[in-house]
Amino acid sequence: MAHIYSYLTFNGNCRKAMTFYQHCLGGELKFQTIGETPLTDKMTDKMKSYIVQATLTKGDLILIATDLVTDEGLTKGNAVSLLLNCSSEEELNAYYNKLSVGAKATQAAEVNFWDTLFASITDEFGNNWLLNYNRN
Template sequence: MQVNPYIFFNGNCEEALSFYQKVLGALIEAKMPFGDGPADMPVAADWKDKIMHAHVTIDGEVLMASDGMPGDYQQPQGFRIALQVEDPAEAERRFKALSEGGSVQMPFGVTFFSNGFGMCVDKFGIPWMVNSPKDLM
């Protein structure tokens, strides 16, 4: 069994995936627009190029995504996507890249449990935590 986050975007999934490709090295493994669905599937003309399903990997971990249907989209809440990055400088670089154009809830810095930790919401509304863990064992 595998458990993977599946995140929805407000019509900008394609742009978000390109952003994650640039700042996180995400590999877009599969991407299907709504227009490639069955011929009898009702899709608005301006929605045919929006993403119905995408499968990406970030350092081997799977993240799935889609554009939420018009009128159904809700701002994500109650979770964060967590990145564990061994090198504190690399963790801070990724945090700064993810938070650019978004908002920072907790600036990146050393904590009692981490060599570097921060929380942000990216410019697409997706909440993230970036952590460079201490060796606590």
Template sequence: MPELAAYLNFDGNCAEAMNFYAKVLGGKPAIMTVGQSPMRDQLPPEAAGKVMHSCVTFDGGKLMAADAMPGCPSSAGRGASLALTYPTPQQARPVFDALAEGGKVTMPMQKTFFSEAFGSVVDRFGVTWLVNGGLIPG
């Protein structure tokens, strides 16, 4: 069975974003820059500090990302949302609050017909998160 993981693109702040997500989600980031990669001589020198590939693995998931290369604009946060589901509202709330720091809450965390707690936030990197705590069967 295949594994599905989100892959985000950033405009030069990928390492900062992935370190933030690792802290919020309780994972450890693995980050490789262009300068550290076998392709370093095939890309312009100004790309050396950009993230070629990164991954944060955490309990229940994997998030991958890279910086957009010169001449290729980023698509971070455009047309997609990342959904996190926790067993309880008490587990979901601190994650939602951390993602909201420096970002914009688009729906405050509250009870809905499908979840004991649900909220939506665009984080400081422009990524939209949908955070659930305690899904209601139905």
């Protein structure tokens, strides 16, 4: 069966963002830079430190990212959000508190009418996070 993974694109700050997400979510984080690829000879020294791929893994949670931006440039928008479906209220609150550092809290954690604890944040890197805990 196919799986969908979140794949984030940054503009030179992938290492900082993914290190922050590892601090918030835990897990194992791996980086591959352009300097570690066959492309290294064709790149400037600055570009050699850019991340080709970063992977954060914690159980079934897999978050992938890069610094490589298309020719059109990086455009952040609200079309995509990362949903963290939490296993407890405590877990949701812990993630919310960590992810909200430097962020814009768009909805504080609250129980909605279908008895789900829900919160949302736009983090300092412009990514939208939805945090959900089904209380049933």
